[in-house]
Amino acid sequence: MRAAVFTGHGEPLAVREVDEPEADATGVVVETEACGICRSDWHAWQGDPLWESRGFSEGHVFGHEPAGVVVEVGDEVETVRVGDRVAVPFNLADGTCPSCRRDMSNLCDERIPLGLAPEAPGAFAERFHVPWADFNAVHLPDGISPVEMAGLGCRFMTSFHGLVDRADVDGGDWVAVHGCGGVGLSAVHIADALGANVVAVDLFDEKLGLASDLGAVETVNAERVEDVPEAVTAVTDGGAHVSVDALGIAETCRNSVQCLGKRGQHLQIGLTSSAEGGEVSLPTDLMVAKELQFVGTVGMPRPHYDDIFRLIDRGKLDPTAIVSETVSLDRTPDLLDAMTEFETTGIPVIDAF
Ligand SMILES: [Zn+2]
Ligand SMILES: [Zn+2]
Secondary structure (H helix, E strand, O other), X not given: OEEEEOOOOOOOOEEEEOOOOOOOOOOEEEEEEEEEOOHHHHHHHHOOHHHHOOOOOOOOEOOOOEEEEEEEEOOOOOOOOOOOEEEOOOEEOOOOOHHHHOOOXXXXXXXXXXXXEOOEOOOOEOEEEEOOHHHHOEEOOOOOOHHHHHHHHHHHHHHHHHHHHHOOOOOOOEEEEEOOOHHHHHHHHHHHHOOOEEEEEEOOHHHHHHHHHOOOOEEEEOOOOOOHHHHHHHHOOOOEEEEEEOOOOHHHHHHHHHOEEEEEEEEEOOOOOOOOOOOXXXXXXXXXXXXXXXXXXXXXXXXXXXXXXXXXXXXXXXXXXXXXXXXXXXXXXXXXXXXXHOOOOOEEEEEEO
């Protein structure tokens, strides 16, 4: 089968023939119909801190935001059949450990990030393997297309879990979103659906325009204001209730904390890049004086998909709103490369393999 494979950190992916995956006893093989191209793929490809130690070797396949049709089922799988339309959470979980049993499968003790660990090749390929399929294969409701599902991706799930389960967003609250890439635009869209007033911050007017289309009532171009926290504080009448760092560089993280009002919550979604090396210094005295909270969030527990499907069904959420284009597998190397200069707007989704 064809796949876009790793050839070295920062080196262009190569599209070529690779071995077919086979279903293990509890796994299934899925024929890929769509897969989002995501900044997490870019981080792994670049060898950023969190991913470096994973030791991707030549030939590894990224891609962790797929939807498709089951084509092979392992002997011990009970709830998934050939022909089922499924999506997969990017953090694969065993479904049985203490964390999974406490509705924290996003933090599963045995979790394997699809496409982002050597032992779990991803879906920049015609087919991919899903381990522990009874837990990880999410059946798609009728009416949700593969591209829509790929549009949900890790950014959407992470933003949803962060804003719904980890932070306390009430209707009428001010939610600031720093960085309007895929994660940030998802956060804008979800916060708007939750009834919040959203202020979006980015360096690019084009991305701020998209944020407005998705429901942001105020935008701040960080290039054109002297002081971002001050600008956000001014439009939010004293500071945001919840502020999201959807990028993960030192500047957006600190701006996000500094633009909060009293007892505000900072939600850290973006992982840091090589420049930060996994650490950002914070205005701790300010955090004490204003009783601020710093909240981390990653992925979404598997059972929460149904909450998202319900909101899509009611017309409150539209995951395709942040899909910028659909492309063929052959364009994957170029699109990943374009992320280096933040040139992509919204999410490209591969829909031809
Ligand atoms: Zn588990
Ligand atoms: Zn992703």
